[in-house]
Amino acid sequence: MKFFADTAEIDDIKELAATGLLDGVTTNPSLIAKSGRNFMEVTKEICGLTSGPVSAEVVALDHETMLKEAEVLRKIADNVCIKVPLTIDGLKTCKALTGEGTMVNVTLCFSANQALLAAKAGATFVSPFVGRHDDNGVNGMELIRDIRTIYDNYLFDTEILVASVRHATHVLESALIGADVMTAPPKVIMALANHVLTDKGIEGFLADWAKTGQSIL
Numbered sequence: 001m002k003f004f005a006d007t008a009e010i011d012d013i014k015e016l017a018a019t020g021l022l023d024g025v026t027t028n029p030s031l032i033a034k035s036g037r038n039f040m041e042v043t044k045e046i047c048g049l050t051s052g053p054v055s056a057e058v059v060a061l062d063h064e065t066m067l068k069e070a071e072v073l074r075k076i077a078d079n080v081c082i083k084v085p086l087t088i089d090g091l092k093t094c095k096a097l098t099g100e101g102t103m104v105n106v107t108l109c110f111s112a113n114q115a116l117l118a119a120k121a122g123a124t125f126v127s128p129f130v131g132r133h134d135d136n137g138v139n140g141m142e143l144i145r146d147i148r149t150i151y152d153n154y155l156f157d158t159e160i161l162v163a164s165v166r167h168a169t170h171v172l173e174s175a176l177i178g179a180d181v182m183t184a185p186p187k188v189i190m191a192l193a194n195h196v197l198t199d200k201g202i203e204g205f206l207a208d209w210a211k212t213g214q215s216i217l
């Protein structure tokens with residue numbers, strides 16, 4: 001399963017990239033606003049930090065303007081992936097862009113039928129939002145299971161990009177279901193390395209090592 005960083009914070013992306021665990025980045029208008037940076041500038045900088053896809057989202061609601069915005073965004077770098085909302089205009093834009101070889105991430109997916117439409121529109125990625133479903137008392141991971149079944153039934157190439165990931169259990173379940181990608185805040189990805197028994201084990205080994213009076217270097 002690929003790991004994308006869901007952020008527009010340069011320092012956090014650099015830190016994750018240095019671990020070798022970063023496969024791409026997703027941004028959205030809220031994350032860009034939170035960064036306080038210019039959209040084009042920060043997106044270009046992010047594209048230089050990974051060779052993987054960097055999702056940059058259109059803000060227009062109609063197909064024609066979405067295409068114009070996509071034209072501007074894809075000039076930023078070769079690894080820009082155009083993010084469009086899961087609406088009829090977004091799907092039309094997805095079909096047109098992927099038809100000419102541009103990567104497209106269809107975002108704000110909240111039902112399996114929406115994911116079916118994204119795959120039929122040739123999406124490179126579909127982004128089902130699990131955390132926002134959970135917030136509303138619906139088990140978001142059930143949606144991932146359903147999409148996996150549908151995509152496997154028809155051998156769709158569209159990758160399931162689990163979005164709105166909030167914690168380690170979302171990551172674990174995504175991997176067990178066989179999602180292709182998950183995107184999460186870097187702190188959630190880094191925290192996956194933590195285990196109390198790992199810390200306790202290191203502590204015990206180092207205490208015993210100290211008793212030997214030896215050093216490796």
Ligand code: E4P
Pocket residue numbers: 006026027028107127129131132163164165183
């Ligand atoms: C996905 O691409 C979105 O940027 C993101 O995962 C949304 O997550 P949120 O629900 O935590 O805002």
